[in-house]
Amino acid sequence: MTSLLIIIGVVMVIVFSGVSVSFKSMMIGSITDSMLGHLQIHKKGYVSSIDNLPLHLNINEKGIKQLENVFEKHTDVIEAFSYRIKFGAMLSNFQETTNIRLTAVQPQMENAACPRLVERINGDIQNPDKFIEQGKIIIPENLANGLKLKAGDEVVLIANNKDGSVNGLSLRVSNTIEGLMGPSGRDGFVHIEDAKTLLRIQGNEINEVAIRLKNPDNLNGMNKLLADELSHFENKQNKPVFELHTWADLSPFSTIAAIVNLLIITIKIVLIAIVLISILNVMMMSVYERVSEIGTISAIGTLPSKILWLFMAEGFSLAIISTIVGNIIGVLALLLINIANIHFSFGKMKNILLETSIAPSELISVSLIVIFIAVISSLQPALKASRMQPVDALRHV
Amino acid sequence: MSLVELKQVTKDYQIGEMFVRALKNIELDIKEQSFVSIVGPSGSGKTTLLNLIGCIDKPSSGEVFVNGTAVNSFSNKEAARFRGQHLGFIFQNFNLLPVLTTYENVEYPLIMVQNIPAGKRRERIMHYLEAVGMIDQKDKYPSQLSGGQKQRVAVARALVTDPKLVLADEPTANLDHATAFKVIELMKQMQQNLKTTFIFSTHDPKIVKEAEIIYTLEDGKLVSK
Numbered sequence: 097m098t099s100l101l102i103i104i105g106v107v108m109v110i111v112f113s114g115v116s117v118s119f120k121s122m123m124i125g126s127i128t129d130s131m132l133g134h135l136q137i138h139k140k141g142y143v144s145s146i147d148n149l150p151l152h153l154n155i156n157e158k159g160i161k162q163l164e165n166v167f168e169k170h171t172d173v174i175e176a177f178s179y180r181i182k183f184g185a186m187l188s189n190f191q192e193t194t195n196i197r198l199t200a201v202q203p204q205m206e207n208a209a210c211p212r213l214v215e216r217i218n219g220d221i222q223n224p225d226k227f228i229e230q231g232k233i234i235i236p237e238n239l240a241n242g243l244k245l246k247a248g249d250e251v252v253l254i255a256n257n258k259d260g261s262v263n264g265l266s267l268r269v270s271n272t273i274e275g276l277m278g279p280s281g282r283d284g285f286v287h288i289e290d291a292k293t294l295l296r297i298q299g300n301e302i303n304e305v306a307i308r309l310k311n312p313d314n315l316n317g318m319n320k321l322l323a324d325e326l327s328h329f330e331n332k333q334n335k336p337v338f339e340l341h342t343w344a345d346l347s348p349f350s351t352i353a354a355i356v357n358l359l360i361i362t363i364k365i366v367l368i369a370i371v372l373i374s375i376l377n378v379m380m381m382s383v384y385e386r387v388s389e390i391g392t393i394s395a396i397g398t399l400p401s402k403i404l405w406l407f408m409a410e411g412f413s414l415a416i417i418s419t420i421v422g423n424i425i426g427v428l429a430l431l432l433i434n435i436a437n438i439h440f441s442f443g444k445m446k447n448i449l450l451e452t453s454i455a456p457s458e459l460i461s462v463s464l465i466v467i468f469i470a471v472i473s474s475l476q477p478a479l480k481a482s483r484m485q486p487v488d489a490l491r492h493v
Numbered sequence: 494m495s496l497v498e499l500k501q502v503t504k505d506y507q508i509g510e511m512f513v514r515a516l517k518n519i520e521l522d523i524k525e526q527s528f529v530s531i532v533g534p535s536g537s538g539k540t541t542l543l544n545l546i547g548c549i550d551k552p553s554s555g556e557v558f559v560n561g562t563a564v565n566s567f568s569n570k571e572a573a574r575f576r577g578q579h580l581g582f583i584f585q586n587f588n589l590l591p592v593l594t595t596y597e598n599v600e601y602p603l604i605m606v607q608n609i610p611a612g613k614r615r616e617r618i619m620h621y622l623e624a625v626g627m628i629d630q631k632d633k634y635p636s637q638l639s640g641g642q643k644q645r646v647a648v649a650r651a652l653v654t655d656p657k658l659v660l661a662d663e664p665t666a667n668l669d670h671a672t673a674f675k676v677i678e679l680m681k682q683m684q685q686n687l688k689t690t691f692i693f694s695t696h697d698p699k700i701v702k703e704a705e706i707i708y709t710l711e712d713g714k715l716v717s718k
Contacts, residue, residue: 397577397606
């Protein structure tokens, strides 16, 4: 019964960890692969005023060159990067006007840095490397619905450039795009050359670089490395020119990811409580039921320390066997979930496969926790047994 | 030479508010290689006396010497070590470990008490199992044995460590007469063959006759030898 409880606890943790961690990874993957990239570089101070989409904090040609030099040194870890100009504008269908946030991109670079962005775009995209062409605009689907716009319709973008003058540009709607973080999304896409025309930008100028890493697990290491390298670039006031952020710094989903981690820890605490109470209960019962046997082995000369060891070994064995069985069943359950090919949708991204996995380190940590708690909870009953006086124990019927 | 010596031994118990003097000024001297019986009615103090000699309990006053060692001041650990090295025990209820086979029950004190290497253990266990006539039952569990068989295993377990002294508290109380005599005969035979001292308690007058020396306890006092 105790073994069964421990096994259930271990299986519960493994399955929950496997599914939730995989789900979390997929969600993070969706956000980084279709919107943010793994890392982003801006001019220092940009992110603190990102809601205003300032244009006076653009990275100029010299800055772009400096960044390219850094990226070239790390082609082994950086898979792709995309230059962006983010700006706010007014969108008019000639009848109504509303505000819109736009990300101007070079589509090939953007597709390489955020390969799942095209999955959010409605309609058929023949060539993902050309998902936005010059003279076209992709508008958020809720704005399209509100303004009754469809592919092929003409719209006008009106925006201030960084000097304050107002400019306009006529574009055609190519597609609509789903807002990733909910219905209030007002993010559209235009070609970077159109943005330069609209904003009267001469030469190369951007305000955001999205970076895709080859190995997202190396995010923190790469963040530290790049931050260190970027810190060498200083302006005339000896202040850093660039700032670097991870996707987690920029996305509210990082809070959800933290909640998932907290849930996993909570489940582990529940498991610990199950193991502690189960082992304590069974070992107390074991001592109580074996008082006469304890008296016998004590009378024939077993040292108190050996009696302690015998009961500790029993608790330890119980934990080891239960943990091994729990691990096997837990991993099999994850395999079964994978074999069952469970799919779900996340916004416009359909048929996302729930691919569960659990890191060996997670299995080891769960096993070590269970074994440690089992040993701790065996200690009190084992001490009780070892301190029993044989004369009292032998009298016990 | 004295193997067991008790000097002015008294044992008191406090049961709730009641004070009980279980043994009163016991003077006892038992020589090596003797076959001794302690007789007396229930409650006369037989078990208490055996417990004191067996270092399972401590006297309230007086001194207990076993094999020349004062055992009354032993700590729990020292007492356990002394019991494991010098004493063997046979209990009224056999007290075999139910999860171990006959062979394993006899093996237990060699592993857990005397740390005898595996190679030497088997020879000794088989020797004693043969001596008590239980070699054919070596793979059976206690629940598969009769009372007499269990007590034979208990005798083998008590002797396998080559103790100087075997203490048997009412070893025949749960056996029928014929079996009880067989067990006493076995103990006697072992005492003669191995030169081990046996002290057993009983209240059965027929069994008592088998002893070489008989001590009678009454109300906590030794009244005759």
